[in-house]
Amino acid sequence: MIRRLIDVVGPRQARPLRRMIALLVVGAVLQGIAFTLLVPVLRALFGQDPDEVWPWLWALLGVSLLYAGAYFWSLLAGFEAGAALSRTLHRHIGDRVAALPLGWFGPERVGRLGHLATKSVMDVMGVPAHLLRPLVTSFVTPATVVVLMYLFDWRLALAATLTVPLIVLVHRWSTSLTRRADEARTAAAAATGGRVVEFAQNQPVLRVFGRGAGNSGTPLDEALRTQTEASRRVLVTGVPGLIGFALAIQAAFTVVLVAGVYLVLDGDLGVAELLALLVLAVRFTEPIAETAVLGSTLRTAGAALDRVAGLLAEPTLPRPDRPAVPVGNTVEFEDVHFGYDGKQVLSGVSMTLAEGTMTALVGPSGAGKTTVSKLVPRFWDVDSGVVRVGGVDVRDIDPEVLMSRVSIVFQDVYLFQGSILDNIRVGRPGADDAEVRRAARLAGVDEIVHRLPDGWDAQVGEGGALLSGGERQRVSIARAILKDAPIVLLDEATASLDPENERAVQDALSALSAGRTLLVIAHRLGTVAAADQILFLDRGRVTERGTHAELVASGGAYASFWTERNKAQDWSLAGHRS
Numbered sequence: 001m002i003r004r005l006i007d008v009v010g011p012r013q014a015r016p017l018r019r020m021i022a023l024l025v026v027g028a029v030l031q032g033i034a035f036t037l038l039v040p041v042l043r044a045l046f047g048q049d050p051d052e053v054w055p056w057l058w059a060l061l062g063v064s065l066l067y068a069g070a071y072f073w074s075l076l077a078g079f080e081a082g083a084a085l086s087r088t089l090h091r092h093i094g095d096r097v098a099a100l101p102l103g104w105f106g107p108e109r110v111g112r113l114g115h116l117a118t119k120s121v122m123d124v125m126g127v128p129a130h131l132l133r134p135l136v137t138s139f140v141t142p143a144t145v146v147v148l149m150y151l152f153d154w155r156l157a158l159a160a161t162l163t164v165p166l167i168v169l170v171h172r173w174s175t176s177l178t179r180r181a182d183e184a185r186t187a188a189a190a191a192t193g194g195r196v197v198e199f200a201q202n203q204p205v206l207r208v209f210g211r212g213a214g215n216s217g218t219p220l221d222e223a224l225r226t227q228t229e230a231s232r233r234v235l236v237t238g239v240p241g242l243i244g245f246a247l248a249i250q251a252a253f254t255v256v257l258v259a260g261v262y263l264v265l266d267g268d269l270g271v272a273e274l275l276a277l278l279v280l281a282v283r284f285t286e287p288i289a290e291t292a293v294l295g296s297t298l299r300t301a302g303a304a305l306d307r308v309a310g311l312l313a314e315p316t317l318p319r320p321d322r323p324a325v326p327v328g329n330t331v332e333f334e335d336v337h338f339g340y341d342g343k344q345v346l347s348g349v350s351m352t353l354a355e356g357t358m359t360a361l362v363g364p365s366g367a368g369k370t371t372v373s374k375l376v377p378r379f380w381d382v383d384s385g386v387v388r389v390g391g392v393d394v395r396d397i398d399p400e401v402l403m404s405r406v407s408i409v410f411q412d413v414y415l416f417q418g419s420i421l422d423n424i425r426v427g428r429p430g431a432d433d434a435e436v437r438r439a440a441r442l443a444g445v446d447e448i449v450h451r452l453p454d455g456w457d458a459q460v461g462e463g464g465a466l467l468s469g470g471e472r473q474r475v476s477i478a479r480a481i482l483k484d485a486p487i488v489l490l491d492e493a494t495a496s497l498d499p500e501n502e503r504a505v506q507d508a509l510s511a512l513s514a515g516r517t518l519l520v521i522a523h524r525l526g527t528v529a530a531a532d533q534i535l536f537l538d539r540g541r542v543t544e545r546g547t548h549a550e551l552v553a554s555g556g557a558y559a560s561f562w563t564e565r566n567k568a569q570d571w572s573l574a575g576h577r578s
Ligand SMILES: Nc1ncnc2c1ncn2[C@@H]1O[C@H](COP(=O)(O)OP(=O)(O)OP(=O)(O)O)[C@@H](O)[C@H]1O
Pocket: 103, 106, 340, 341, 345, 363, 364, 365, 366, 367, 368, 369, 370, 371, 372
C-alpha cells in the first residue's frame, strides 16, 4: 500500500510521507520499550528492595518523554504529509486531465472524475491521517515487546512468538471472508448513489409515467434492495471472521498465561515477574486486535488509490516533437477509419472541405456525423488514415495552434455560472467589452439581454439554466464569432426551436459562417440546401456527395431523405397551424 502510494505521488513528493513513517516506527519502538520497562519496575516493586525501582522509573520517564517527542513530531509530519499528498494528487490529476484527449470526457467519465477528485483523494489522504499510525503501532509495538521479552524470560517470549503465525493465519482468513462481501457492498452503494441522482433528475418523466414516490419496481427500489442484501451479507460473512480473530487473540494471551502459570508452579518464575509479563502480553495482543477494524478502511483507501492510479495511467494525446504550421484552412479526410473501444464507427471516410466553403453532413442517426466533426480538432485520433488542416496532419500540429483555428458550436451548450458577457468572453479572454458586445449583437444575443432585468450583467445560472435552449446556442455562437477562428464546426440543434429563436439562430449562424471553412451537421432543410457540398453519411461511409440539386436529381438515399424531411416539415407546419 505504502509502496503504491509512493509510486503514485513520485519519490520526491513522498519525502514527508517517508519521514512520517520513520517517526512512527521510532515512536512505536519507544512505546514497546516503555511497556517492557514495566517488567523491571514491577519486579523491583514486589522484590526484596523496593528502592531498586527508582532507576527503572527514571528510565521509564526518559523513554516516555522521548516517545512523546516522537509522537509530536510524527503528528507534525503527518499534517505535512497529508497536505503534500493532497496537493500532489490534485496536481497530478489536473495535469493528466489537461493532457487527455477531449473525446475522453463523456458524461459518465466526468461524473467518475468528480468522485475521484473529491472522495477518492480524501480516502487516500486518510492513509497518513488515520491509518498509518494504528497500522505501524499495531505491528511494530508488539514486535518490540516480544523481542524485549526475551531479555526477561525466553520461555514466555517463545510462547508469545509461537502464537504469531496463528494470529496471522486467522487474520488472513477473516480478511478474505469480509473482502468480497465488502466489495459487493461498496459496488451496491455506488449503484444506489447513481440511481438516486437519476431518480431526482428524471422526476418529470417518472411522474408522467406514474413511477414517482410510493411506486415500487423503479430501478432505485431495485438498487436499494441490492444494497440492503449486500449489507446483510457483509454482516453474515464478516461476523465469523471478526469473532475468529478476537478468539485467536484471546488464545494467544491464554497460551502466554498458561506457560507463565506453569513456570511459576515449577518455581522457575516469580509471581511479580509473571504479573509484569502478563501486563506485557496484554500490550502485545491489544494493538493487534485493533487492526481488525482497520481492514475495511484500508481496503477503501486501496481501492481509491487504484482509481487515482488508473486515471494517471490513462493514455494522453501524443504531442508532436517538431510541430508543423498549417497553411490555409482547408480540411481534408483521407481514408479515415475510426472506432470507439473497438466498435468501428467510420470506415474509409474521405472528403475535402475547401477553404471558405460550407459542407453539410447529412445522414441517419448514429451514422457517425458527430464523430467526423470531433476528429477535426483531435478530440480523438484516427485509427488509420489522416485528417489534415491546412495541408498538415492534425497530429503534427501543436494542439494549441489547432484549437486556435477551430470554433465549435455543439448542441449541448454549456454555460458557466456568471454573466452573459463573461460567457461570451470565454471565446477570446483578451477581448474588450466593445468586441464582446459586437459579437453578441451579431449572434442576436442583445435581444435576449434587453429582456433580462439585469441586462448584460444577468447571471445565466449553472449550466445556463436560466436561458432557453435556443438562447444558449446563440450565446455559444457569439463565443465562436468572438473567437474568430477560420474553421467552424457546427451541430445544428435537432430540438425544434420556436419561430423567433429559429430565425435568430439562423441569422447568427449566417454571421458566423461568412468566409469560413464550415462543417455543419445539418438538420434544417434551409441549411442543407444552402451548402456548397453535401455529404451523405450512412453507417460510417460517405455514400453520396454533391450539391443539393445533383443529389436530388440522382434519386438516391439523399433524395429520399430530402423527401421525408419535406413531408415531416409540412406535417409539423400543418400541426402548428391547426
Ligand atoms: N464517446 C463515445 N463512446 C462510445 N461510442 C460512441 C461515443 N460517441 C458516439 N458513439 C457511438 O458511435 C456511433 C456514431 O455516433 P455519432 O454521434 O457520431 O452519430 P451521429 O450520426 O452524429 O448521430 P446523431 O445524429 O444521432 O447525433 C453511435 O453508434 C454511437 O453510439
